Amino acid sequence: DQQVKQNSPSLSVQEGRISILNCDYTNSMFDYFLWYKKYPAEGPTFLISISSIKDKNEDGRFTVFLNKSAKHLSLHIVPSQPGDSAVYFCAASEGPSGTYKYIFGTGTRLKVLA
Amino acid sequence: DAGITQSPRHKVTETGTPVTLRCHQTENHRYMYWYRQDPGHGLRLIHYSYGVKDTDKGEVSDGYSVSRSKTEDFLLTLESATSSQTSVYFCAISEGQGRHGYTFGSGTRLTVV
Numbered sequence: 001d002q003q004v005k006q007n008s009p010s011l012s013v014q015e016g017r018i019s020i021l022n023c024d025y026t027n028s029m030f031d032y033f034l035w036y037k038k039y040p041a042e043g044p045t046f047l048i049s050i051s052s053i054k055d056k057n058e059d060g061r062f063t064v065f066l067n068k069s070a071k072h073l074s075l076h077i078v079p080s081q082p083g084d085s086a087v088y089f090c091a092a093s094e095g096p097s098g099t100y101k102y103i104f105g106t107g108t109r110l111k112v113l114a
Numbered sequence: 115d116a117g118i119t120q121s122p123r124h125k126v127t128e129t130g131t132p133v134t135l136r137c138h139q140t141e142n143h144r145y146m147y148w149y150r151q152d153p154g155h156g157l158r159l160i161h162y163s164y165g166v167k168d169t170d171k172g173e174v175s176d177g178y179s180v181s182r183s184k185t186e187d188f189l190l191t192l193e194s195a196t197s198s199q200t201s202v203y204f205c206a207i208s209e210g211q212g213r214h215g216y217t218f219g220s221g222t223r224l225t226v227v
Contacts (some may be wrong), residue, residue: 043218
C-alpha cells in the first residue's frame with residue numbers, strides 16, 4: 001500500500017512559468033518531508049525539506065508547502081528553467097516514534113519547455 | 115556523489131546466478147540503505163544498515179541479502195537472480211537518525227536475462 005503518492009506521472013511547463021508538483025501521504029505519523037530531484041543516469045539529489053511544525057519552506061526558486069490536515073505537500077518552482085527538467089520524488093519519514101526511514105513516492109517527470 | 119560509489123555501474127546476468135552489488139562510502143556515516151527504482155513504483159527500500167553487522171529489512175527484501183562488515187561497505191546480494199529483479203539499484207547513506215536526508219550513489223543498472 002503506497003503511503004506516499006505522486007498522482008501526476010508527468011508535467012510539462014513553459015520556461016519562466018510556475019511548476020507545481022504535488023504529493024499526498026496517508027500516514028499521519030510522518031513528520032518530516034523531503035523533495036529530491038533526479039536526472040537520468042544519476043542518483044537522486046536532495047532539493048528541499050520541511051518539518052511538520054512548519055507549513056512553508058523556501059530556498060531560492062523552490063518552495064515547499066505542507067498542509068497537514070489534508071496530508072498534502074507541494075513543491076513550487078518559480079520561475080521554471082529548462083535545467084529543472086528531471087524526475088522529482090517526495091519522501092516522508094516518521095520521527096522519534098518511527099525509524100526515520102524515508103518512504104518515497106513514485107515520482108513526477110517535469111519537462112520545462114524552452 | 116564523491117563520498118559514495120557503487121559498483122558495478124551496469125551488469126547483465128543470467129537467471130539463477132548470484133549477484134553482489136557493492137556500495138562504498140568515505141563519509142563514515144552510520145546509516146546505509148539499498149533502494150530499487152522501478153517505473154510506477156518509485157524508490158523502494160530493500161534493506162538498510164544502522165551500523166557494522168546491524169541490518170534490517172525494508173519493504174521489498176525477499177530474494178535479497180545484505181552484509182556490512184565495515185563501516186564503509188554495504189553489499190547487496192541477489193541470491194538467485196530473477197527477471198523481476200531487473201532494476202536500477204541505488205545505495206544511500208545518512209549521517210544519522212533524525213532529520214538528515216540521504217546522499218545517493220549514482221546507481222547500478224542490473225539486467226537479469
